[in-house]
Amino acid sequence: MKVAIPVDDKSMSTSVSQSFGRTPYYLIYDTDSKESVFLDNSAIASQGGAGIKAAQTIVDSNINAIITPQCGENAAEVLKTANIKLYKTINFSVQDNICALNDGKLPVLEDIHPGFHGHGGN
Amino acid sequence: MKVAVLSGKGGTGKTLVSVNLASVAKESLYIDCDVEEPNGHLFFKPKNYASESIAVKIPISDEKLCSGCRKCVEFCKFNALAFIINKLIVFENVCHSCGGCILLCPEHAFREKDKPIGQVQYGVSENVTVMTGVLNPGELSGVPIIKKLLQDIVNGPELIMIDCPPGSACIVMESIKDADYCILVAEPTLFGVHNLNLVYELVKLFKKPHGVILNKCVEGENPAEKFCIEKDIKVIGQIPFDSALGTLNSNAQISVRENKKYHDLFSSILQVVTQEGSHETVTNP
Numbered sequence: 001m002k003v004a005i006p007v008d009d010k011s012m013s014t015s016v017s018q019s020f021g022r023t024p025y026y027l028i029y030d031t032d033s034k035e036s037v038f039l040d041n042s043a044i045a046s047q048g049g050a051g052i053k054a055a056q057t058i059v060d061s062n063i064n065a066i067i068t069p070q071c072g073e074n075a076a077e078v079l080k081t082a083n084i085k086l087y088k089t090i091n092f093s094v095q096d097n098i099c100a101l102n103d104g105k106l107p108v109l110e111d112i113h114p115g116f117h118g119h120g121g122n
Numbered sequence: 123m124k125v126a127v128l129s130g131k132g133g134t135g136k137t138l139v140s141v142n143l144a145s146v147a148k149e150s151l152y153i154d155c156d157v158e159e160p161n162g163h164l165f166f167k168p169k170n171y172a173s174e175s176i177a178v179k180i181p182i183s184d185e186k187l188c189s190g191c192r193k194c195v196e197f198c199k200f201n202a203l204a205f206i207i208n209k210l211i212v213f214e215n216v217c218h219s220c221g222g223c224i225l226l227c228p229e230h231a232f233r234e235k236d237k238p239i240g241q242v243q244y245g246v247s248e249n250v251t252v253m254t255g256v257l258n259p260g261e262l263s264g265v266p267i268i269k270k271l272l273q274d275i276v277n278g279p280e281l282i283m284i285d286c287p288p289g290s291a292c293i294v295m296e297s298i299k300d301a302d303y304c305i306l307v308a309e310p311t312l313f314g315v316h317n318l319n320l321v322y323e324l325v326k327l328f329k330k331p332h333g334v335i336l337n338k339c340v341e342g343e344n345p346a347e348k349f350c351i352e353k354d355i356k357v358i359g360q361i362p363f364d365s366a367l368g369t370l371n372s373n374a375q376i377s378v379r380e381n382k383k384y385h386d387l388f389s390s391i392l393q394v395v396t397q398e399g400s401h402e403t404v405t406n407p
């Protein structure tokens with residue numbers, strides 16, 4: 001299974017990013033091969049709809065699950081349509097979250113926040 | 123004559139000014155363009171109410187025609203489109219109705235559908251015809267509603283008061299585009315000066331003749347007045363901070379209809395506005 005985590009930096013010691021749609025990078029971790037790669041988030045510079053674009057990228061990268069502190073409703077709709085599982089981070093440590101995932105201890109993400117569309121962007 | 127009333131933020135007395143100036147005229151049209159929070163109608167309580175729904179065009183794609191080329195997804199700069207498991211999804215709450223994807227699709231897979239975003243309401247209150255724009259909560263932009271409000275007024279009465287949304291965003295620009303004169307309402311505080319400057323910059327940009335009404339005036343120094351003197355902006359009226367006016371206002375009563383003192387105050391302001399608005403090019407080149 002491949003999971004994506006929004007992260008602040010391209011390094012294993014980085015921490016989890018606060019935002020799913022506007023994070024600079026995703027850490028893609030393969031639970032079978034234990035390999036990690038980093039993915040640039042091209043949606044970060046978007047005027048609007050960053051969550052949708054980011055979610056599209058995740059879907060296109062054949063990701064099976066994401067681990068994130070929060071997620072907007074539009075992005076969540078894209079991810080759920082593609083049958084991608086949404087987990088909630090337990091803290092800001094990438095390692096802790098991956099361990100918790102492996103142990104089956106990550107909670108499912110429940111609080112999907114409504115978008116802030118049009119309030120600031122234009 | 124079309125007179126737009128602006129302020130940098132809500133609650134400065136923009137509606138108080140618009141409503142009372144409209145009421146003090148012999149005959150007028152009051153247009154509430156503050157579509158996110160229209161409250162002029164609370165004062166006018168208009169009769170003969172009618173309303174019209176306003177919609178924008180949203181694309182919907184036909185699954186059978188779509189080839190999955192994703193050209194539309196890449197094109198939409200608002201990211202309102204996603205292509206997930208062989209199916210195109212349109213996010214209506216993000217779409218800006220630009221129509222680009224519809225034109226661009228090589229398979230002509232898109233149709234348009236109407237999405238209601240709000241209404242325009244019509245009514246009459248004594249000498250004032252009242253038009254109110256209402257934007258549904260959560261909608262992106264009230265500009266289509268403002269356009270509708272302002273396009274209908276070609277044969278309006280002598281005085282048309284346009285109660286603008288607060289601030290200086292594009293929706294305000296749309297509201298003042300055709301105005302002959304702009305009134306800036308300012309509060310007598312430093313923060314009030316900041317807000318006044320926002321709308322002052324805007325009317326300067328649009329080269330609109332303008333004047334300031336100082337609201338909530340008390341004895342002593344008024345930073346907003348000082349700002350007007352420094353920038354050489356004409357102060358066309360001062361509204362005192364008094365409890366009788368406050369009470370009328372908070373009871374949603376129109377003060378010029380209730381009290382002769384305010385009737386005289388707003389009549390004299392309207393007179394100045396009429397004069398200034400008619401020789402605009404001379405006073406504000």
Ligand code: SF4
Nearest residue numbers: 188189191192194227
């Ligand atoms: S451009 Fe047309 S054919 Fe291509 S993905 Fe979009 S809707 Fe489908």
Ligand code: SF4
Nearest residue numbers: 198217218220221223
């Ligand atoms: S109409 Fe414009 S904003 Fe809406 S989905 Fe199509 S391209 Fe995007």
